[in-house]
């Protein structure tokens with residue numbers, strides 16, 4: 001799609017912007033954008049006016065709707081990336097009478113950016129890189145329950161009380177993950193398996209600004225961690241290193257992992273309307289995760305377990321591929337062992353077990369190709385991927401290879417999985 005024809009009309013650009021007051025910095029838009037138009041710094045997520053082609057691929061996946069903002073500006077006055085990165089709030093729409101004036105409401109330092117946008121260069125046949133994100137659904141399975149979203153925004157968070165907090169990995173290892181239970185008292189806070197919430201750490205950052213909310217997937221099913229109470233659970237990894245292994249103290253994760261029973265936290269959400277579980281009889285769920293990506297998988301598994309124990313389970317397979325550094329660092333290792341084998345097919349991949357070869361979830365998927373192929377052929381199968389960004393490509397490639405090795409056309413199958421809300425990707 002050509003930017004200049006779709007977003008620019010008569011010298012006026014319909015500029016795509018992200019509302020910094022509502023954005024929860026979850027990276028979904030940047031991961032989804034097929035043309036690399038979205039970037040971020042520690043402060044904001046922003047859209048490059050010269051790269052965005054208005055394809056709208058990022059709109060549905062955004063959990064808050066902050067992505068869906070547009071301003072009409074003369075092309076020569078498009079808001080630059082630098083301007084957007086400094087915003088605390090979206091600028092007001094520029095009135096048309098100001099479009100032509102020299103001293104516009106903003107600096108217009110991207111004056112030439114849009115006009116200078118290079119035409120897309122078609123990739124040479126056979127050289128296209130595999131882009132896993134293009135197969136991720138933006139719609140829920142047809143039988144998903146109706147989710148409530150954005151009941152509480154950053155300007156009006158609600159308060160929850162900590163009623164439980166424990167380390168759900170083995171003590172004494174580098175990577176520590178906590179299971180945290182929050183109670184909302186009499187405040188309605190309905191969530192479905194696969195949805196997330198935001199927690200606002202108290203205090204301010206180095207610039208004296210209030211911290212942004214951090215997004216966490218809900219780890220408990222729709223009727224709560226403890227049925228009959230208005231509560232939910234989260235799975236939070238204590239961040240002590242950055243991506244390069246340098247020591248760093250994650251503001252929000254350490255705040256949450258250190259919470260004590262009785263503490264109160266500021267919560268926003270719920271978020272998410274597509275990463276939801278199917279509810280129709282004999283629907284299959286394949287769950288592929290690493291680390292805290294297990295939260296939505298725990299939620300879906302637990303909901304099915306409760307249905308089963310109350311005699312309401314209507315069939316359907318559950319298959320789990322779960323990766324961690326070691327068994328000791330795998331969240332919920334103990335509880336997973338007590339689930340019946342005829343209820344869930346569990347496959348664990350450990351990458352740093354001393355004396356053992358490194359194994360990733362995608363390696364196990366390839367070993368289970370025959371079973372995954374049967375599920376790929378079945379229109380009632382739903383695939384969920386959550387965890388490290390790095391695994392997404394490997395996992396979707398494994399699905400592709402399993403399909404192709406059996407003679408299935410992956411492009412047709414991948415498009416159906418996306419269109420029917422049957423392949424969900426949530427990586428960070």
Ligand code: A2P
Pocket residue numbers: 175290291292323324325326349350351352360361362388390391392394
């Ligand atoms: P690794 O030992 O290579 O880091 P973490 O504990 O950092 O949350 O990671 C969870 C698991 O995901 C670890 O076993 C980690 O292995 C693994 N992992 C890292 N990169 C990838 C990848 N590209 N694909 C699949 N798994 C990965």
